[in-house]
Amino acid sequence: ALQKGYDRIVAVGGDGTLNEVVNGLFTDEGEVINSSAGLLLIPVGTGSDFARMFDIDSSLGCVLKLMSLKEAKKCDVIRASFYGHNGQKALRYYINIADVGIGSETCARVNRGSKRLGGFWSFLLAALYTIITYHNRQLTVVIDDKEIYQGPSCLVAAGNGRFFGGGMKIAPEARVDDGVLDVVIVKDFTKLELFANMAKVYRGAHLQHPKVELGRGTRVNIKTAEKAYLELDGEPVGYGNTELQVLPAAIKIMF
Incomplete structure (x- = not known):
């Protein structure tokens, strides 16, 4: 459709569907197929966390308003290089959140389930169970060549x-058009500390915790000493040792 000159692409689904559509906007060589095309999201997925940032929902009134928009706004996209489930080097793009650690294992658990409880409860219950079974990994985080x-x-x-995880405001200060990633490092929390601070994550009030660090940059490298799951936009895609690169204003979205 993009190669034929269509200038509006509508993604109907959740964050996983949006991620597939975003990847479809690029050629195998990493070039945007049609830089003038605008992406419109109608959120009907389990989490729909990207849409949550712009107060977009699937109501008829909101959909009609989105469809009537004439101009799209520029949005950053992130290129991620990592190791896939088959152990081979892989490359994908994402638009919302990449996560190594307990969040990605939670996503994997949700995706294995029925999701019949809806986004909030599916992710919350999966997160609680994952906290019980998870053990912290040794990680190294490098931003713009600085450890x-x-x-x-x-x-x-x-x-x-x-947002990720069905409404958790993990990166409360992030913007899709500022050309940088907000990197939130949740350090060596005990299981009790994770349970005690979960409500703060939903409010975006966790950045003040002494075991949470925020960094910003255009290039991020997350190295893991042992296998740790990686998710992009709510989809488990592989494992850590991940390189991320911001592509500023790479696409246009309607919101």
């Missing part, structure tokens, strides 16, 4: 958007 953390961590999230 900012090395040590045990339960989660590193690199946010272009703000």
